[in-house]
Amino acid sequence: MDIIFIDSFRVETLIGIYPRERIVPQPVVMDLKIGHSTATAGASDDIHDTIDYAEVVKRLRTVLAEKHFLLLEKLAEFVATMLLEDFGAQWVQVSVAKLGMMPGVARVGVVIERSA
Numbered sequence: 469m470d471i472i473f474i475d476s477f478r479v480e481t482l483i484g485i486y487p488r489e490r491i492v493p494q495p496v497v498m499d500l501k502i503g504h505s506t507a508t509a510g511a512s513d514d515i516h517d518t519i520d521y522a523e524v525v526k527r528l529r530t531v532l533a534e535k536h537f538l539l540l541e542k543l544a545e546f547v548a549t550m551l552l553e554d555f556g557a558q559w560v561q562v563s564v565a566k567l568g569m570m571p572g573v574a575r576v577g578v579v580i581e582r583s584a
């Protein structure tokens with residue numbers, strides 16, 4: 469399957485189970501793999517024939533500025549569903565990570581894969 473990817477996408481959102489995390493936005497880093505045939509766009513050279521990764525980033529920045537999820541699992545599920553249902557992806561892999569949450573640990577997070 470062809471893949472459109474967005475790596476190391478850093479976005480601020482309210483995420484977490486602890487009281488401070490419920491009121492102070494924090495950065496999460498996403499790696500997104502979006503399964504979608506690129507054959508049509510590869511032939512036409514037309515942005516309308518593919519999933520515009522700039523639109524994906526723009527939408528996520530806007531939507532996540534207004535959301536509050538408790539768990540990274542729920543955030544990852546939300547992003548996967550958006551890519552499948554709103555952007556027409558066939559398959560997605562969504563990785564979401566928090567940075568520096570614990571001493572000696574660079575990142576914690578989840579990776580999920582979902583199909584249409």
Ligand SMILES: Nc1nc2c(c(=O)[nH]1)N=C([C@H](O)[C@@H](O)CO)CN2
Nearest residue numbers: 483484485486489538539540541569
């Ligand atoms: N599997 C998960 N474990 C934890 C999560 C999470 O989203 N998924 N979240 C937390 C806290 O919110 C975290 O920010 C503290 O480091 C703890 N465990």
